[in-house]
Amino acid sequence: MDNFVYFFTFQDLSILYVVIGIILLGIGSAYVGTYSFLDKKALLGDAISHAVLPGICLGFILAGEKNPVYIVTGAFISGGIATFLTSWLKKNTKLSEDAIIASILSVFFGFGIVLLTVIQKSGNPEMAGLNHFIFGNAIAILEEDLWIYGGLAVIIILSLTIFQKEFSLLVFNSDYGKAIGYPMEIIRFAFNVLMILSVVIGIQAIGVVLMAALLITPGAAARFWTDNLSKLLLLAALFAVVSGIAGTYISFVLPQMPTGPWVVVSLSFIALISFLFAPKKGTITRYFSRNQYLKKTNNEHLLKALYKNRELGQRMLTIENIYELYPYQKKEIKHSIEFLFKEGLILKNQNFISLTDYGIHEAKRVVRLHRLWETYLTEYMNIAPDHVHDSAEKLEHIITPELEAQLEKRLNFPQLDPHQENIPRD
């Protein structure tokens, strides 16, 4: 608890620096990552983040110490070479994209490990700091590092905000952009540069192996909550920042714990919640709304069946009659009867079921929509009357009162449907 207060009141200036760094980094990589997610190039980020390792090692060898300028430059160059090779191979060979990305990623990483062992055997005392680049250690970020990483992050955020229109064109409809005169090749180049930069600034805090998560997961999770690009970017940034701070806090409390894995675990947790519970798109939400819809259809079908019998002069049906009408759906029908009874739409008299006045009103509405839609299909779409039933069977549950009013007006309040049945109105 003391740790918690100490950490979040920022009494220690170095903690404040680290948190600022993580916030900038989170926003920057979430922005870039969301765009590349929308561009369906999420795994390119993974390739780049593995591919910066040899650059980091070369930068270290050249500088002889953990100098942020050398390391950032080295990482940027090897990330750039990897990106270039990826698209060159894609253009000039018949290999599939995933094989190319997996090859580039593992070859660069392997070469990085060769360099890492060379450094290890050289016995440079600063070597220990290099391991932080593999799994990340946000706490190890120093003030001088912050100026470089933070500055680059600000550049990324600003460029993506200012040129939002250009970059959205790139990911949503690059051909259209070209047609209306935007230099799409330059925009793609700029975007790749930003992507490499965002990986480069993340490696110190998150590490090369897991940096991909900071690019991919926030966008993928945020996509479940909104369809609006600006909101998507903000939400992705928020997710990244929250998990970034959580990971940093854990590394602060348990110093031997690397930051990267905890950032990834908290990010994935947020993502899981989004996948399951996000309104409209979440798996569980979708499951419930589908169930609800199925129940509604069953209820309305039952009402319709009762009403049609009424038209034939039978005021009530036995439960067995109803079961016969809908074979294989005994359980669902039982639920529907109970529900309609509770809502006051039907009356149960021992085994006999009949509609209440309110039930008649509701049943009329469903039957009316069904028959109006059939009439519309035959009159306006010229579909034969014996082909319209199936479509009406689906649409009767969906047509809104506004649509109904329009249909009535278009069809001039018809009395009979194409099967010469009465269209009931109150």
Place this chain on the structure above:
Amino acid sequence: MSFDQNAFLIILTGSLIAISCGLLGVFMMLRKMAMTGDAISHAVLPGIVIGFFVAGSQRGLEVIIGAGILGIIATLIIDWLRKKARVQLDASIGITFTLLFAIGIILINLFAYNVDLDQECVLYGEIAYLPIDLWVTGSGTILGPRITYLAVLNFTLVAGFIYFFFKELTLTSFDESFGSVMGIPSKGINLALMSMVSYTTVSSFEAVGAILVVALLVVPPATAFLWTKNLMPLIKLTTILGIGISILGYYLAYLFDSSIAGMMVTVAGVLFLLSALIKGRSSKSAGTSMANI
């Protein structure tokens, strides 16, 4: 140069691992699942750590079982994300492997004081220690390097798997629906292939490390694919590449005094890029534009 038994053993083991990975990799690549292979090799990490913790050493069967289970779990999570949660495939792969890998690293750090397993060993592996890591029976007889035995076993199982299921693997790789019509359980074959990949990852991680397994899984088949499009030559070329990579990798690592596994991958990468340069559609490469970077 006189016969160096250690060098021979290391090269033999390296070749066996490279061939096992390459053989599986050919089919992974044909199914456009190279990145799934990458994901699996990252994702088995928590399984390795838990198995290690349960068994108390990395020799236990628990480690292999743990990794196998995790490999299958990873495939299932990717599938669930893609089909049920409707996340696009590349993002599903990225999310799954980063999460499982992160859990693995956290577990290593939690158990760090209890078990003799460090993250570097799991990640990079060190085949150079092979000659001193001997398999000693209860009665004290020294049978030879343990990892070589593991590699031989792994190679036998992989080769057997591919030999006996060759028809099924080929059919489902090229035309899944036709395979289903022929009565081949394509889902089962797929899961079996994924389990073999997980098992190979675990069996090799001590020698070449979890991440470098990916390179051996993907790069030799991709290189071979640049030279031929027929399945049998593809398999043969991949095998030859596997042997060549480990011989060259060993001597270059010896020369530069560096990680043997890393050098094997570097050699594989150089061969891959050279092949791409020679066999790539050179006519078009003149027009490579700025947008490539």
